[in-house]
Amino acid sequence: xxxxxxxxxxxxxxxxxxxxxxxxxxxxxxxxxxxxxxxxxxxxxxxxxxxxxxxxxxxxxxxxxxxxxxxxxxxxxxxxxxxxxxxxxxxxxxxxxxxxxxxxxxxxxxxxxxxxxxxxxxxxxxxxxxxxxxxxxxxxxxxxxxxxxxxxxxxxxxxxxxxxxxxxxxxxxxxxxxxxxxxxxxxxxxxxxxxxxxxxxxxxxxxxxxxxxxxxxxxxxxxxxxxxxxxxxxxxxxxxxxxxxxxxxxxxxxxxxxxxxxxxxxxxxxxxxxxxxxxxxxxxxxxxxxxxxxxxxxxxxxxxxxxxxxxxxxxxxxx
Amino acid sequence: xxxxxxxxxxxxxxxxxxxxxxxxxxxxxxxxxxxxxxxxxxxxxxxxxxxxxxxxxxxxxxxxxxxxxxxxxxxxxxxxxxxxxxxxxxxxxxxxxxxxxxxxxxxxxxxxxxxxxxxxxxxxxxxxxx
Numbered sequence: 001x002x003x004x005x006x007x008x009x010x011x012x013x014x015x016x017x018x019x020x021x022x023x024x025x026x027x028x029x030x031x032x033x034x035x036x037x038x039x040x041x042x043x044x045x046x047x048x049x050x051x052x053x054x055x056x057x058x059x060x061x062x063x064x065x066x067x068x069x070x071x072x073x074x075x076x077x078x079x080x081x082x083x084x085x086x087x088x089x090x091x092x093x094x095x096x097x098x099x100x101x102x103x104x105x106x107x108x109x110x111x112x113x114x115x116x117x118x119x120x121x122x123x124x125x126x127x128x129x130x131x132x133x134x135x136x137x138x139x140x141x142x143x144x145x146x147x148x149x150x151x152x153x154x155x156x157x158x159x160x161x162x163x164x165x166x167x168x169x170x171x172x173x174x175x176x177x178x179x180x181x182x183x184x185x186x187x188x189x190x191x192x193x194x195x196x197x198x199x200x201x202x203x204x205x206x207x208x209x210x211x212x213x214x215x216x217x218x219x220x221x222x223x224x225x226x227x228x229x230x231x232x233x234x235x236x237x238x239x240x241x242x243x244x245x246x247x248x249x250x251x252x253x254x255x256x257x258x259x260x261x262x263x264x265x266x267x268x269x270x271x272x273x274x275x276x277x278x279x280x281x282x283x284x285x286x287x288x289x290x291x292x293x294x295x296x297x298x299x300x301x302x303x304x305x306x307x308x309x310x311x312x313x314x315x316x317x318x319x
Numbered sequence: 320x321x322x323x324x325x326x327x328x329x330x331x332x333x334x335x336x337x338x339x340x341x342x343x344x345x346x347x348x349x350x351x352x353x354x355x356x357x358x359x360x361x362x363x364x365x366x367x368x369x370x371x372x373x374x375x376x377x378x379x380x381x382x383x384x385x386x387x388x389x390x391x392x393x394x395x396x397x398x399x400x401x402x403x404x405x406x407x408x409x410x411x412x413x414x415x416x417x418x419x420x421x422x423x424x425x426x427x428x429x430x431x432x433x434x435x436x437x438x439x440x441x442x443x444x445x446x447x448x449x
Contacts, residue, residue, distance in 0.1 A: 120401060120412030126371050127398040129324035130331040131391065144395050149416040150402050162399070177416055184414045193414075220414075232435045239428045242420040262417050263427045270434040 003056040006301050011049045015208040018042040029268055031279050032223040034287045036192055036216055041291035043199050043212045049298035054099030056302050058092050059083035072306055082305040109198045121152050139178060141166060147244040151181040153190035168244055173237040176228040183227030189220040218261040225265055235269040238262060326364050331373060335391045340384035
């Protein structure tokens with residue numbers, strides 16, 4: 001039937017137009033929290049649609065057809081009739097295999113991401129216990145010539161500040177940077193990043209997942225920036241710490257994606273220091289409805305043959 | 320748990336200062352100048368540090384002697400390597416405030432920073448002003 005084809009069209013459209021729309025939308029940076037939600041909804045809906053292409057193609061297989069029939073209180077024969085493709089049963093087998101493969105891959109990547117993150121954090125925490133000095137304001141100081149501030153999310157959350165960073169920032173700037181880090185920990189930005197990371201690694205060949213990962217990593221920083229009450233002070237701290245790393249003359253190999261983000265962040269903070277339109281409640285509502293629709297669409301498309309089946313069933317009875 | 324962390328730190332700092340193999344007895348004696356502590360507690364701490372790969376141990380006679388695997392500076396450097404490595408594959412283990420900026424980007428951010436002055440004095444919440 002038509003469901004797999006329509007779902008494929010959805011995948012193509014969402015993967016091509018979605019990023020273009022979100023990259024061009026000013027509200028994404030204006031309200032980064034909603035922006036993160038929109039990007040995640042876009043990628044999740046594409047993954048869901050891809051999985052559902054497999055499942056709808058596999059629906060005519062006996063066990064699956066029986067399962068769907070039980071859910072919809074109809075007969076397997078009816079389900080098979082509505083999901084059958086002209087390509088024959090072996091396409092159904094292939095699709096089932098591919099869908100199972102995708103599921104296993106996602107599960108594996110999720111597990112390895114979680115395990116790796118936990119392992120990295122526990123190494124850091126073990127070393128911090130012996131290398132760090134607790135500051136009464138709730139962060140750990142580590143003696144090091146490079147100015148760094150970072151946080152370790154999770155259950156045993158920590159904010160780490162190097163001695164060099166402590167020297168370069170004044171008390172006010174430090175307070176702003178700490179507010180930024182605590183916002184990361186409070187909002188569990190690590191989880192948002194982990195989801196984007198898993199999807200990028202699972203379906204990296206599709207550009208939408210790479211762009212989404214990059215955007216989510218930038219937007220979580222912007223959202224955390226908004227937790228600091230003085231934008232100018234935070235921007236100053238950002239420039240100081242971002243420039244200060246080269247102070248000891250050690251050249252940094254390779255340029256990470258974080259750099260582009262740093263420039264965008266300072267520019268955004270500067271723009272927001274001028275007259276910035278307030279974020280309205282109806283804008284939140286619009287984004288919420290948009291993401292909900294986006295997420296519901298693949299499911300609705302996959303179920304369309306069932307709906308059609310119910311409708312034709314009704315008309316048969318009525319007729 | 321916190322107590323344990325402080326003890327581990329105290330033991331490591333001694334091993335770093337001494338910079339030679341030390342027995343549990345030596346560490347206990349030194350620690351006891353500051354606080355009351357049981358031999359077995361220190362043994363457990365050293366055992367933990369060994370398990371975590373922070374100290375080497377060698378059998379000397381009937382007891383073990385312990386040495387720090389790396390100097391304090393090397394340890395800090397290796398810990399921060401994860402933070403400094405600018406790889407997207409770092410995953411979500413930690414979140415860095417800002418990455419190293421190239422010289423070109425430093426010019427860009429300074430230009431952006433200069434824009435702050437143009438809007439006059441910084442109000443406390445600029446979002447409210449329309």
